[in-house]
Amino acid sequence: MKCPFCGHPETQVAETRVSEDGDFIRRRRRCGACDKRFTTYERPEVNFPAIVKKDGRRVEFDHQKLHGSFKLALRKRPVSVEQIDAAIERIEEKLLNLGQREVLSARLGELVMRELKKLDKVAYIRFASVYRSFEDIDDFRALVDEVRPQK
Template identity: 45%
Template structure:
């Protein structure tokens, strides 16, 4: 790491600790030449994920869209916010563990539904009704029968 003050290459780490956001490391460094200190941040580089939508358009993955959909499905249900956060974290972990750069939105929806099914039945049906775009009561009833069996 080059010193930002004297531009020399020989610097060393004198202190490391997690940054405030817990997703990076804060390092205090000192230049062996000019003896000045400076701070750097180290963060894991993630593979950018692109979502292929139903109309074949592509957009960058956005965690907040999954959170919003799950929160709508869980509206007025007795589900702690921590459980919702864990569910979204699990979905995101599963997505990034696939190590694919592009993923279809329907795959994301199926993963979310699978996780919601184990969390809460009403939230699952709410999410499924929007995600699967139920056209009539019969398709809605078919989904309910799957849960009851």
């Protein structure tokens, strides 16, 4: 790695430490030419597929937007932060495992609905009513009947 002070192309690693949570590696380096020290951080690079919206626009996958959708659907519902994080993690893992550069927003919406259905039926209906743009009460009734336990 090139020295940020003098631009010398060769530096040596003096010390390596893994972060407490294991998300990155911190390296102290020393320049062979000017003898100055500097720190670098090594993190894994993860490329999520682009999301193709209904109107054809392409946007970057946004973890915060996904998290916000879950929080909104699960507002005042008895679901823990850990359960939400695990659901989001499963969705992100599925997106990465698809191995595609682009994913339709409809596919992402279906993944979200599947996870919400497992977590909380009311949150599932909240999300689905907006996501599927319900027009009348019959749409709600059909969805409620879908999640209602059979006798």
